[in-house]
Amino acid sequence: MDLGLRGRTALVLGASKGIGKACAMALGREGANVMLGARGLAELAATAEEIRQETGARVEIGSVDVTEACQCEAIFGAAKTAFGRVDILVNNAGGPPFGSFDSFNEAQWRAALELNPMSVVRFMNLALPDMKAAGWGRIVNITSLAVKSVLPGSILSTAGRLGVIGLSKLLADEVASFGVTVNNVAPGSILTDRVRNTSLKARLEQGMSEEEALADLAKTIPVRRIGTPDELAAMVAFLASEHAGYITGATIPVDGGVVRSIL
Ligand SMILES: NC(=O)c1ccc[n+]([C@@H]2O[C@H](COP(=O)([O-])OP(=O)(O)OC[C@H]3O[C@@H](n4cnc5c(N)ncnc54)[C@H](OP(=O)(O)O)[C@@H]3O)[C@@H](O)[C@H]2O)c1
Incomplete structure (x- = not known):
């Protein structure tokens, strides 16, 4: 199936390895231009070259810590300079540490919340004006099965990611009439x-x-x-595609059936 992404531009965060890299590769295979962001430049550069070689896509990179607002602005600006605009935003990064409630202090809570939901809020803020003006946009947030089913020890992750789910559901309503969709993918074990x-x-x-x-x-x-990163990325690429225009505000598990909730 042609996903209709040729000539679109995607900004993929946390893209030097793992799930983010697989998402960038999948979007590149579909003909999208891709801007990759992560903190480590050397690994990013190697990943970008691999994606270029495998897909022929135009790929640029930018070093970014998504918990730093000015760095988020810088990579978003670089994507626009390189490709004109950002049509597809894939919010993704590392997760916070695992542990019990009494093992985390105020600083660790703040650091976790800077990752989720705050980095997601920042990139949505940056991306939405152009998406709305263009009448087309796709936002896909990588979350976790912890938003659907209790995952022991994931208290920092679950608290922050449920914020992402809530904000995405409400934002989806606000931007639907502009042709912009907002969805979440919830990985199990990848x-x-x-x-x-x-x-x-x-x-x-x-x-x-x-x-x-x-x-x-x-x-x-x-x-x-x-699961493999490619299996997760296939869902992200579909949600980013022309074909997924009627799916918004959804949170979709890719977890091999692990989540026990019925709804
Ligand atoms: N894999 C799974 O089974 C699974 C399950 C549930 C949820 N998840 C979630 O899915 C997301 C991706 O996981 P993954 O398994 O692909 O992780 P991973 O293999 O550790 O890759 C994480 C990527 O994010 C980048 N990154 C980390 N912190 C960052 C930051 N502050 N700013 C910018 N980039 C950052 C890393 O590069 P740098 O370190 O160079 O920045 C790397 O490119 C995480 O949020 C994770 O919690 C994964």
Whole structure:
């Protein structure tokens, strides 16, 4: 299926590796120009080259810490300078640490909330004026299955990400008549460095090999395997496409059936 993205421009945050990189690759494959953002420039540059080689897309990079407002403005400006405007915004970055409520202080709460929802608010603010003026725009936020189903230890992540869900639902109403959609994708276990450092870590520390740890984790997932970043990115690319114009304000799990809620 042609997703109708040729010539569109996407700004993808947290794009040097993992889920963000896969989203950028998927959008590049569909012919979109892509601006990649993350903090580490060396990894970004390597990722950009890989996407160019594999897709032939026009790819630019910018160093950005999404918790810093002025850096968000800078990368957004750079995307506009390079490509004219931003049609597709993929909000994504690393997640906050796991732990119990009493293990986090005020500074850690503020840092987590700067990531989610504040970085999402900032990029929405930057992107919406041009999207509304153009009569077309797609905003996709990467969240977590923790917004659908209790994930023990994810108190910083869950508190911040539910803010993203709420604001997206209300914003979707406000911008729908301008041809702009706002949706969330909620990953379950997707094989990236973050999963290696969280869900798999305890198993690896018990002496399991990565293969054994993955098999053990898979027992908790109805489809009996961990997901790939490409599987998550396929949903993001669809939500960014022409075909998804009637989907807005939605939060869609890509989790192999893990979420237990019916609605
Ligand atoms: N993988 C999963 O199974 C899973 C499940 C549920 C939710 N999620 C969520 O999905 C998102 C992506 O996860 P992932 O697994 O792809 O993580 P990952 O492999 O660790 O990649 C994170 C990406 O975000 C960038 N990043 C981190 N902090 C940033 C910041 N402050 N500003 C700008 N860029 C930043 C990283 O590059 P730099 O470090 O160079 O900045 C990297 O490119 C996270 O929010 C994660 O919590 C993932």
